Amino acid sequence: MKYRLNMRSTLFILALAGAALFGFSITKGQAEAGSPGVVLTGSVYDRQGQPVEGAMVTIQKPGESIPALKHGEDLADLQALTQADGRFLIPILEPLDGDLVLVTQRTHYKTIETPLGSAVVTKLNAGESISLADVVLVHQISIAFWIATLIFIMVLVLIALGWLHNTLSALMGAALIFIFSYLGPIVNKNLYIFSFNDALKYIDWNVVFLIMGMMIVIAVVERTGIFQWLAFKAYKVSGGRPWLLLAILMIITGVASAFLDNVTTMLLMTPITVQIALSMGISPLALLIPEVFASNVVGISTLVGTPTNILIGSYARISFGNFLSNLTPGVLIALIALILYSLWIYRKELKTDTDEEMMELLMEKLAKQAKITEPVNLRKAGVVGLGMILLFVTGENFHMLPSVTAIIGATALLIWIKPDIEEMIESVDWTTLVFFMTLFICVGAIQEVGLISYIADWIGALVGKNLVLAMLAIVWVGAVLSTFIANIPFTAAMLPVVGFLTGNIPGAESKVLFYCLSVGSAMGGNGSLIGASANMVTAGIAERAGYPITYTYFLKKGFPALLITTGIACIWLLIKFL
Amino acid sequence: MNNKINKILCAVRGGPESRQTVTYAIDLALETGAKLTFFHAMDAEFLGSAAIGRTLSGIYNELIEMGKFTMLILVDRAQRRGVKDVDYIIQEGNIRKQLIQIAIETRAETMIVGRPTRGPTSNVFKMTEMESFAEELAREGGLKVVVVP
Numbered sequence: 001m002k003y004r005l006n007m008r009s010t011l012f013i014l015a016l017a018g019a020a021l022f023g024f025s026i027t028k029g030q031a032e033a034g035s036p037g038v039v040l041t042g043s044v045y046d047r048q049g050q051p052v053e054g055a056m057v058t059i060q061k062p063g064e065s066i067p068a069l070k071h072g073e074d075l076a077d078l079q080a081l082t083q084a085d086g087r088f089l090i091p092i093l094e095p096l097d098g099d100l101v102l103v104t105q106r107t108h109y110k111t112i113e114t115p116l117g118s119a120v121v122t123k124l125n126a127g128e129s130i131s132l133a134d135v136v137l138v139h140q141i142s143i144a145f146w147i148a149t150l151i152f153i154m155v156l157v158l159i160a161l162g163w164l165h166n167t168l169s170a171l172m173g174a175a176l177i178f179i180f181s182y183l184g185p186i187v188n189k190n191l192y193i194f195s196f197n198d199a200l201k202y203i204d205w206n207v208v209f210l211i212m213g214m215m216i217v218i219a220v221v222e223r224t225g226i227f228q229w230l231a232f233k234a235y236k237v238s239g240g241r242p243w244l245l246l247a248i249l250m251i252i253t254g255v256a257s258a259f260l261d262n263v264t265t266m267l268l269m270t271p272i273t274v275q276i277a278l279s280m281g282i283s284p285l286a287l288l289i290p291e292v293f294a295s296n297v298v299g300i301s302t303l304v305g306t307p308t309n310i311l312i313g314s315y316a317r318i319s320f321g322n323f324l325s326n327l328t329p330g331v332l333i334a335l336i337a338l339i340l341y342s343l344w345i346y347r348k349e350l351k352t353d354t355d356e357e358m359m360e361l362l363m364e365k366l367a368k369q370a371k372i373t374e375p376v377n378l379r380k381a382g383v384v385g386l387g388m389i390l391l392f393v394t395g396e397n398f399h400m401l402p403s404v405t406a407i408i409g410a411t412a413l414l415i416w417i418k419p420d421i422e423e424m425i426e427s428v429d430w431t432t433l434v435f436f437m438t439l440f441i442c443v444g445a446i447q448e449v450g451l452i453s454y455i456a457d458w459i460g461a462l463v464g465k466n467l468v469l470a471m472l473a474i475v476w477v478g479a480v481l482s483t484f485i486a487n488i489p490f491t492a493a494m495l496p497v498v499g500f501l502t503g504n505i506p507g508a509e510s511k512v513l514f515y516c517l518s519v520g521s522a523m524g525g526n527g528s529l530i531g532a533s534a535n536m537v538t539a540g541i542a543e544r545a546g547y548p549i550t551y552t553y554f555l556k557k558g559f560p561a562l563l564i565t566t567g568i569a570c571i572w573l574l575i576k577f578l
Numbered sequence: 579m580n581n582k583i584n585k586i587l588c589a590v591r592g593g594p595e596s597r598q599t600v601t602y603a604i605d606l607a608l609e610t611g612a613k614l615t616f617f618h619a620m621d622a623e624f625l626g627s628a629a630i631g632r633t634l635s636g637i638y639n640e641l642i643e644m645g646k647f648t649m650l651i652l653v654d655r656a657q658r659r660g661v662k663d664v665d666y667i668i669q670e671g672n673i674r675k676q677l678i679q680i681a682i683e684t685r686a687e688t689m690i691v692g693r694p695t696r697g698p699t700s701n702v703f704k705m706t707e708m709e710s711f712a713e714e715l716a717r718e719g720g721l722k723v724v725v726v727p
């Protein structure tokens with residue numbers, strides 16, 4: 001079977017090459033129908049202008065019923081499947097006869113019957129290859145649509161309420177999708193969502209490998225003690241002035257978050273920050289909350305700073321350099337505003353109140369503790385890190401995906417440092433990687449059944465061709481929704497929607513709407529305690545030091561921060577792109 | 579039965595919410611002349627809910643150092659109030675299990691604990707189950723448990 005399919009692929013490529021030589025418009029063929037080289041070609045798109053892969057296109061008599069192609073079954077004559085770019089090519093091996101139609105059918109879409117017309121048939125019979133006008137398929141709502149939608153909502157709710165681990169929620173969603181796809185058709189064929197092979201096509205491996213590579217690099221860096229050392233240096237530089245310490249810590253946390261994931265940054269910064277605050281006799285929350293704000297905001301200035309940026313960058317082909325030039329200036333302005341806001345809201349808490357003798361004792365302990373533990377490895381990690389940044393920035397010139405850079409960097413670091421390889425591999429957060437893979441499958445399912453198309457149509461109808469309106473809608477809806485629902489699944493689901501809007505709104509070719517999505521989904525994390533994993537981690541550690549952060553407390557401090565930073569970033573994007 | 583108290587355990591995390599519990603323990607230590615030990619159980623189960631699945635040895639160390647810091651402050655406070663014999667113990671792991679274990683190991687006569695905090699990520703006790711846990715702790719550890727409001 002594989003051989004026969006390969007033969008068909010070879011035939012397709014040969015025919016395509018032939019068609020390219022002679023042009024895709026109506027061309028004068030050199031052979032009559034029945035001779036090799038005569039083809040009927042065309043493209044199939046959905047309503048958002050995205051190519052539809054896997055649609056079966058058949059030349060047949062009107063009203064004739066064509067059974068759906070079963071797995072492993074060969075295509076009949078006068079039949080073709082659309083490729084990833086939506087194109088199809090039907091070789092005309094025998095003369096055609098009578099009234100014919102082109103039937104385009106695909107699961108979850110309405111079947112389209114297009115009359116070929118006698119002129120086309122005549123030309124094909126005369127040996128001319130024909131390229132037809134694009135076929136536009138429209139989704140149809142079936143029971144599978146509702147099932148996939150409900151499963152996706154269930155995953156979102158489970159993640160938001162914390163009833164199940166994020167990974168288990170997404171894994172369960174993917175498993176349910178496959179149960180309905182494989183066992184459902186026994187009861188009702190409309191329960192089919194998509195096959196395992198189709199599901200795999202929705203997994204963005206660039207994202208998975210980029211995250212994996214960065215995890216290995218982070219695992220090396222986090223052991224060096226650099227964060228503890230930096231935080232203590234911040235205290236030294238501040239000369240014990242809490243306001244200056246707060247500003248420096250926010251900058252350190254922000255810069256670290258731009259290159260490492262926010263959760264790791266806060267995991268490493270929180271314990272040392274608590275100790276510095278306690279030594280100075282100030283509430284740790286007065287330093288921790290501003291730090292986590294900075295982490296959530298500044299993280300979006302680079303491609304690798306947040307998982308949402310990794311998703312966006314990979315989908316929209318936005319490079320590391322593009323994120324730096326288009327988002328970083330706005331983010332830095334937002335950071336300055338955030339520092340001023342934090343100084344204002346914590347103006348009372350930032351007054352020191354401690355005994356000099358006790359402070360000396362605690363600082364002595366802190367000084368012993370806050371040392372770089374692996375200086376040689378830190379230097380090596382620094383060299384490799386610089387090389388990676390260079391490759392991230394220049395990689396697009398030689399079509400090198402960020403995931404390739406991350407894998408090269410991680411491998412170079414492992415070879416150079418020679419750590420315990422098993423320990424390093426254990427440092428990779430496999431649960432997060434499984435979360436991403438299964439989440440892609442869940443998002444793929446709602447894309448497959450058409451939910452994303454309907455949302456795109458709805459938003460498209462709301463904003464029309466107005467770019468400013470679209471920008472504001474994406475930033476603010478993204479920010480508010482990310483306050484309450486996990487921003488990673490939200491971003492993953494929004495990518496095709498934003499892709500549609502980018503293709504349909506004049507001026508959006510600059511990919512500005514993707515930057516809006518980045519701003520909204522990340523800055524929304526500051527709106528509530530559950531808005532970002534980094535918030536939860538910080539709250540968990542602070543609570544273990546006796547300083548719990550309640551939902552209400554975080555909301556009171558965080559929501560104004562969301563409004564300020566999102567507003568500034570929004571103004572920046574409007575100035576930059578309009 | 580000898581009612582003399584020689585050892586007092588005070589299980590707290592530090593911070594403003596444990597102020598009353600610590601004050602009660604210090605007062606009792608001063609009153610009885612008993613040794614006062616602050617106990618801090620460092621659980622990191624909350625990290626699991628934040629999608630952290632990788633090895634956390636480094637992070638655990640940081641949490642322990644933070645715990646030592648908060649305990650040092652409490653020890654200093656007790657010493658300033660005049661408690662002569664005071665120290666602290668920190669152990670990693672599930673708080674329920676650690677509390678029972680430390681009660682058995684130290685053979686203290688009294689354990690002072692606070693009411694549960696209001697923290698959202700707390701995985702220790704619900705307010706309603708505190709009394710029953712205190713009873714269980716008293717039974718398993720063979721000591722008197724005082725829950726400070």
